[in-house]
Amino acid sequence: MSAVRCIDLCKTYRQGDQDIKALDHVDIEIVEGDFVCLSAPSGGGKTTLLNAIGGLDILDSGEVWVAGQRIDCMSKGELAGLRLKQIGFVFQAYNLIPVLTARENVEFVMQVQGVPADERGCKSEAILEEVGLGGLGDRRPAEMSGGQQQRVAVARAIVSRPTLVLADEPTANLDSKTSGELIELFAELNETHGTTFVIATHDQRVMAYAKRLVKMLDGRIVDDIDKRAG
Amino acid sequence: MNALKIIVKLAWRNLWRNHRRTIVMLSAISIGAWAMIFMTSLVRGMVNEMLRDGIRALPGHVQVHHPDYRDDPSIENLMNTTREELAASLLAAGIERFSARVRVPAVISSERESRGVILLGVDPKREAAIAAIGSRVTEGRPLTDVGDGGVIIGRRLAEKLETEVGKRIVLMSQDPDNEIADRGFRVVGLYEANLEIQEEAFAFAGRMTIQQMLGIGDFVSEVAVVGDDYRVVDPLLASVRLSIDGDDEVLPWTELDEYLGTMMMVMDGFVIIWVVIIFFALSFGLVNTLVMAVFERVREIGLMLALGMRPSSILGQIIVESFFLLAIGLVVGNLLACLSIIVLSEGIDISIVAEGMEMFGSASVLYPEMEMQDVILANVVVLVLGFLASLSPAWRASRYEPVEAITKV
Numbered sequence: 185m186s187a188v189r190c191i192d193l194c195k196t197y198r199q200g201d202q203d204i205k206a207l208d209h210v211d212i213e214i215v216e217g218d219f220v221c222l223s224a225p226s227g228g229g230k231t232t233l234l235n236a237i238g239g240l241d242i243l244d245s246g247e248v249w250v251a252g253q254r255i256d257c258m259s260k261g262e263l264a265g266l267r268l269k270q271i272g273f274v275f276q277a278y279n280l281i282p283v284l285t286a287r288e289n290v291e292f293v294m295q296v297q298g299v300p301a302d303e304r305g306c307k308s309e310a311i312l313e314e315v316g317l318g319g320l321g322d323r324r325p326a327e328m329s330g331g332q333q334q335r336v337a338v339a340r341a342i343v344s345r346p347t348l349v350l351a352d353e354p355t356a357n358l359d360s361k362t363s364g365e366l367i368e369l370f371a372e373l374n375e376t377h378g379t380t381f382v383i384a385t386h387d388q389r390v391m392a393y394a395k396r397l398v399k400m401l402d403g404r405i406v407d408d409i410d411k412r413a414g
Numbered sequence: 415m416n417a418l419k420i421i422v423k424l425a426w427r428n429l430w431r432n433h434r435r436t437i438v439m440l441s442a443i444s445i446g447a448w449a450m451i452f453m454t455s456l457v458r459g460m461v462n463e464m465l466r467d468g469i470r471a472l473p474g475h476v477q478v479h480h481p482d483y484r485d486d487p488s489i490e491n492l493m494n495t496t497r498e499e500l501a502a503s504l505l506a507a508g509i510e511r512f513s514a515r516v517r518v519p520a521v522i523s524s525e526r527e528s529r530g531v532i533l534l535g536v537d538p539k540r541e542a543a544i545a546a547i548g549s550r551v552t553e554g555r556p557l558t559d560v561g562d563g564g565v566i567i568g569r570r571l572a573e574k575l576e577t578e579v580g581k582r583i584v585l586m587s588q589d590p591d592n593e594i595a596d597r598g599f600r601v602v603g604l605y606e607a608n609l610e611i612q613e614e615a616f617a618f619a620g621r622m623t624i625q626q627m628l629g630i631g632d633f634v635s636e637v638a639v640v641g642d643d644y645r646v647v648d649p650l651l652a653s654v655r656l657s658i659d660g661d662d663e664v665l666p667w668t669e670l671d672e673y674l675g676t677m678m679m680v681m682d683g684f685v686i687i688w689v690v691i692i693f694f695a696l697s698f699g700l701v702n703t704l705v706m707a708v709f710e711r712v713r714e715i716g717l718m719l720a721l722g723m724r725p726s727s728i729l730g731q732i733i734v735e736s737f738f739l740l741a742i743g744l745v746v747g748n749l750l751a752c753l754s755i756i757v758l759s760e761g762i763d764i765s766i767v768a769e770g771m772e773m774f775g776s777a778s779v780l781y782p783e784m785e786m787q788d789v790i791l792a793n794v795v796v797l798v799l800g801f802l803a804s805l806s807p808a809w810r811a812s813r814y815e816p817v818e819a820i821t822k823v
């Protein structure tokens with residue numbers, strides 16, 4: 185079974201009197217356990233595609249399947265449930281709830297899922313350690329650097345062991361050392377748990393870890409390289 | 415359970431995010447609640463005083479009359495049963511606080527002046543339990559028993575008649591055969607009342623003396639019965655009705671004096687209107703605060719939705735936040751109101767304006783009276799209407815499209 189399947193996706197934005205095709209007849213299938221990097225120049229449609237896969241956006245046409253379910257005709261409530269249980273998100277721009285501490289942000293998804301407090305505590309403690317934020321758990325987002333916030337967002341995305349992680353520029357604010365560590369973490373999860381990763385990035389080091397490299401331009405997929413196939 | 419916890423946590427933290435706005439809003443709610451409760455208790459105090467005075471003047475919570483007496487309060491419409499029988503059956507029913515009176519129109523004449531009055535033949539001992547007009551004798555002595563041959567009149571009436579304690583007056587009325595019945599009395603005491611008009615209207619004498627003067631045997635015009643609480647007269651009314659047989663009419667004070675009865679209802683209505691008006695003033699602030707709060711948090715609301723939180727939980731967050739605001743504001747407001755009432759429990763001297771107030775029948779010292787039903791009403795109105803007012807902003811927040819919300823700058 186494929187983790188994600190998109191069939192003929194179209195999404196047009198109107199800007200002034202101009203139509204912008206953010207997605208222009210996109211077809212893509214991603215197998216379970218894949219590690220896909222999505223690269224495109226700015227405005228190429230990466231975020232739009234990730235949002236479509238996450239059921240966050242209403243499309244003009246096309247079908248989206250995630251984990252064997254067609255999601256483009258699901259209700260809001262069903263979509264919320266799917267995102268909560270199966271998908272981990274790292275958003276490009278805005279990731280953390282300002283009134284919650286780093287630890288509470290990491291625990292947020294688990295708490296909404298109904299995971300008991302002590303289990304949440306163990307998991308969030310461990311994951312914060314792994315992303316290099318041990319001891320910063322009680323800080324609020326406003327008290328952390330952009331890179332630290334980014335790592336909290338990554339920690340939240342993977343802490344509840346989703347089957348699919350959609351990450352939009354997860355290393356944008358990070359120095360090469362920490363971004364390298366994060367990617368190692370992703371790769372390890374991908375290896376040991378078979379978590380599917382779809383990562384939008386410009387970062388060459390991230391692409392180096394990718395099993396598959398998808399290039400977009402103006403809403404179209406222009407190149408699709410499966411590195412395993414050679 | 416978990417979901418509820420996170421909702422409450424977020425609502426509480428968000429509440430204190432914009433300290434200043436929250437404190438301004440809390441002050442507004444507190445002052446609103448204070449005004450609702452404290453002002454109501456002031457007006458209650460005033461109106462209750464009037465009601466109690468009015469009932470005392472009537473007097474009695476329940477009265478028994480001949481069915482035609484209220485249309486024509488004359489000697490012809492005495493009650494059908496003798497006083498002795500009435501007293502026996504009321505006592506048998508366990509009703510102790512009652513007074514039987516002869517009550518007829520009369521003319522009172524001094525050496526210089528004549529005036530129309532209502533002449534009451536009373537049993538001073540029984541009347542004391544009812545604390546009617548005439549009980550505040552400030553000069554001379556009160557009546558002693560049913561056979562007392564003296565008369566007590568109001569201070570104002572004495573001035574009008576140019577008479578005083580110790581002087582003689584003549585009381586003149588009709589007997590059942592339409593013959594003049596009159597008798598000379600000595601003025602033994604002067605009473606004072608809250609209303610000047612009350613000091614002019616009534617003359618009191620011993621019941622038996624009046625019965626003899628009118629030649630009516632042991633018959634009376636009315637029996638007044640007092641219960642524990644003038645607001646709750648129905649049980650008393652029922653038991654009096656049961657113990658009085660025959661054709662006599664038993665009525666509660668609300669029907670005996672429709673003005674007073676209406677006043678009580680108007681007062682209850684006033685409290686509701688007052689509370690609702692203040693609430694509407696508050697609700698603008700409340701809705702505005704919530705709309706602002708929701709607007710400022712578009713992105714994080716979008717984020718929470720994107721992460722898989724249900725729209726109903728977003729709705730819940732805003733409502734819980736509004737509830738916190740209302741609840742804290744109410745607690746402070748209630749405390750302030752209680753405090754003001756305790757501080758002013760000695761009474762507020764309004765004698766400067768009391769001249770004008772006297773015609774409404776109010777005393778010159780105002781005692782605030784806090785009634786539980788008013789306090790509950792104020793709190794329930796604020797909570798329930800506050801909840802309704804917060805529905806709209808909360809609903810709007812829960813309807814955001816996650817992507818649009820999250821990308822908003």
Ligand SMILES: Nc1ncnc2c1ncn2[C@@H]1O[C@H](COP(=O)(O)OP(=O)(O)OP(=O)(O)O)[C@@H](O)[C@H]1O
Nearest residue numbers: 197198204206224225226227228229230231232233
């Ligand atoms: N809400 C919107 N309204 C109008 N146009 C939009 C909106 N969102 C995206 N677009 C347009 O759609 C196109 C694709 O945008 P998208 O955000 O998917 O690009 P991207 O590849 O993620 O770019 P970046 O690397 O800068 O994040 C862009 O031309 C963008 O201007």
Ligand SMILES: [Mg+2]
Nearest residue numbers: 230231276352
């Ligand atoms: Mg983007």
